Amino acid sequence: MDKLNLSKHISSQFNEEMERVRNHVMAMGGLLEQQLQDALSAISHNDAELAQQVIDTDIKLNNWEIKIDEECNRIIAKRQPAASDLRLIMAVLKTITDLERMGDEVRRIAKVALESFNAHQQDLLVNLENMGRHVGGMLHDVLDAFARMDLESAYTVYREDKKVDREYEAITRQLMTYMMEDPRSIPKIMNVLWSVRSLERIGDRCKNIAEYIAFFVKGKAVTDSSEMEAAGE
């Protein structure tokens, strides 16, 4: 076997192993999407059992992170990847950290469903659910962009985060107004507020993943919004 074949051979083993890792990232991402949907569904149907299930399932996301982290470390030690191969592993490692932390935010959101709300307060939850669906769409899109390492879709997610931030501000203002009108509701509304904040953080982390995709594709860190916008053009 000459050197070229050997290097091809190593590269194809690397590719196979990375394919498996990517499948695991997608499985982890799929579980997170399901968790977010279940948390929102638990809130809209006031379903404490489903909320508890979301809280209990979070450990699976932690386990995925540990498993994929170990796989990546093994590949680096065994295959000694460089250039874009190494960048891909780094993008995976950063992505799974964000996915795991998004899981923690979803768990916090699910806790809201463990409380009971009166009819007026229920109205406020509708905004939370709408924002949740918006952020869920972002998560879906960024995982899709990650699967294809597609810079243009990553850029779309990056821009979408600004809309989520505006939605977050509008809902926060509304909830504060409600608290001022009915101060006794403050503790309950605060929990809704934390959930809205958690959704905003999930949006931020989707934006992070969009940056990792740009880092992989462009070969350098892109953390500045003007650079990211230039990357998407």
Place this chain on the structure above:
Amino acid sequence: MDKLNLSKHISSQFNEEMERVRNHVMAMGGLLEQQLQDALSAISHNDAELAQQVIDTDIKLNNWEIKIDEECNRIIAKRQPAASDLRLIMAVLKTITDLERMGDEVRRIAKVALESFNAHQQDLLVNLENMGRHVGGMLHDVLDAFARMDLESAYTVYREDKKVDREYEAITRQLMTYMMEDPRSIPKIMNVLWSVRSLERIGDRCKNIAEYIAFFVKGKAVTDSSEMEAAGE
């Protein structure tokens, strides 16, 4: 030069490069500590100029993260480290991400100093400052533990986070009571609440770094509190 010497030679180059990286992590950590102190000082002296300086300086933490990230990637590609050498680089990469995100939280805290508070509201800020000093101490200790890769100190920080969480809950309850008593103050108090939340997140991220230290020392991911406690014994 025989093989042993060569490997020693490579290993000493690796050590020199990692020493430089560690110094950079400590410089980044030192800057973050200073930022947190300045943000708290800006709040206690109602010093808008200092607060603005904190906000403007945050970009330096982002630049450190990019610089150290690139250094680590270069070392991985060039030195192809394995086992504990690779774990050290991974611990550095994760740590700088947390340090950069803590910088974002500090920037949010500094924004509170841009507002004016009446005498009664000022009293509430005292608790924020106390918690800030507590978290600042944790940050200092975890950076110290990181510099020495000291598992026992890391464990102490890990335990400290529980106290910060309790402090956070106590302050949150106090602020909510204040909001109920004086609903017009809600928007202002909300900003204090977000800052307290930011401090709690900084504490969480100190705990993350303690976990990375355990990961490096023990050779496996430690993300469960009972495991972490066992690691510290």
